[in-house]
Amino acid sequence: MPWFLPHAVFSLATLTGFGSPVHRPEVVVGALPKSESPSYALDVAPIVSRSCVGCHRAGGAAPFSLESPEDLTKRARTIARVVREATMPPWFAVLPEGSTHRFANDVSLTAQEKETLVAWLQSDDRPLGDLSKAPASRGLAPEWRIGGPDFVVEIPRAVEIAASGTMDYVNFRVATNFPEDRWVRAWEVLPTARDVVHHVLVFAVPRGTRGPADESRGYFAAYVPGNGSKIYSANRAKRLPAGCDLIFQLHYTPNGRATVDRTRLGLVFTESAPEREVRTAGIFDPKLDIPPGAENHREGALFTLPFDARILAWMPHMHARGKSFRAYRERPLSADATSAADTPRAREILLEVPRYDFNWQLAYEYATPLEVKRGTILGIEASFDNSAANTMNPDPSKRVRWGQQTTDEMLIGYIEYERIDDLSRADEAQDNRDGRESSDIGRSFRRDRAAQFAFLDDDGDNAIERGEGGVLVARAFEAADADSDGRITRAEFEAYLRSRRRAD
Ligand code: HEC
Structure with a gap:
């Protein structure tokens, strides 16, 4: 790959709008009459069922179940603490004032829900109420959340993870050998040793290409704790190019117990080409440069969209010094403006993550996909904490630049999107020759040498x-x-x- 990265990125000289007030709407769900204390069945179970049990159940991503009232009672104090501190459920987006964007996978608790949950946990008798009215137990989580996959790719050998120390990324390449493009309606990355897998990225690359997969190019499938599968809606699917290789990039974090992992990727196919192809691309800032000790260093990148599109989801990606992340769009105020440079533009925040947490690399999926017009500027801005006050910081005395290791940094705003307009067939063919999965954004930049x-x-x-x-x-x-x-x-x-x- 040439030494520029294949996406249009521009360092942002001036970053404005940081620290503007955000606000969490007080949506009152199942408001209680003040006189009564909450009951498990009517008040607590619906909250836990919506926001916790997806992970906290037998066979789920979390280490213990919260499916029964006893499960909650046993851990009452810890739960009250994590809920108050907002470390659980893992959800870091807030809605900027006036924002109309909602996320389909939002598991966060409203202030009212927190209050209800904590009040019940701290009440003397923890009333159960009429248990027949509580949401049904979801029982054992299925092995594959996507249902039975049509095709499973396993990494070629088990990886041994020592009890302690750090591990370099492990990379495997696996051939797919499909004679034609396949359409993927659902995918899931499933480690066998979930407790030590920090993340897995799977890239689809043309057979035999050299060089490591580049994270900024956009990924095919990904696993991070709490987020390792995707099921697209009826008329959408992702393309697995004919004869491509899959590159698995695995990042393990030893946790005191030696173990082995054999991660698999499961795919569910559709019979025919979908109405809409889902693509993934990264808007990123390869020139980031963070001085030693900086508490609130800002970086950003911009990208001008060369086609009409619908954004389905954002996934911010930074490393241990990542502190906050924001994605926004700027639209020309006058529709017929041709020069982007001097046109006044309206800025709208699309994703606001005031407290970024490296341990939870969540994708934020819009409830209603977001239409973005050609010529729209998509921007990301982020702050980094390279000070000693950041307890995750591997080395506050280090000047930090772009790199793969956790001790380096990255700033990527991945988008999952579909195109609305159609580039020419020739472009598609070129795209396939390049073998650059999901690369429209990269393509327009790659062709523009100037x-x-x-x-x-x-x-x-x-x-x-x-x-x-x-x-x-x-x-x-x-x-x-x-x-x-x-x-x-x-x-x-x-x-x-x-x-x-x-x-x-
Ligand atoms: C996306 C998956 C996910 C969701 C949703 C989730 N949890 Fe967790 N939770 C985890 C995982 C994984 C861990 C263990 C790793 C960790 O502590 O970060 C955990 C840990 C915990 C802990 C232990 C923390 C500690 O300090 O020991 C508590 C308590 C907890 N969760 C409560 C909840 C409650 C209550 C909810 C819902 C309001 C919830 N979780 C929602 C995945 C989840």
């Missing part, structure tokens, strides 16, 4: 000097600077890309 060059040429003097363009340029500087004069000219840039293309 934009790429300008993006990397930080000081705009028509040459990329050493130190410009971030780590991606640094890696390839010698190779691209053909005459070794310390500057990559536009001609050298073109020649380098051509040579890479041949090598690929």
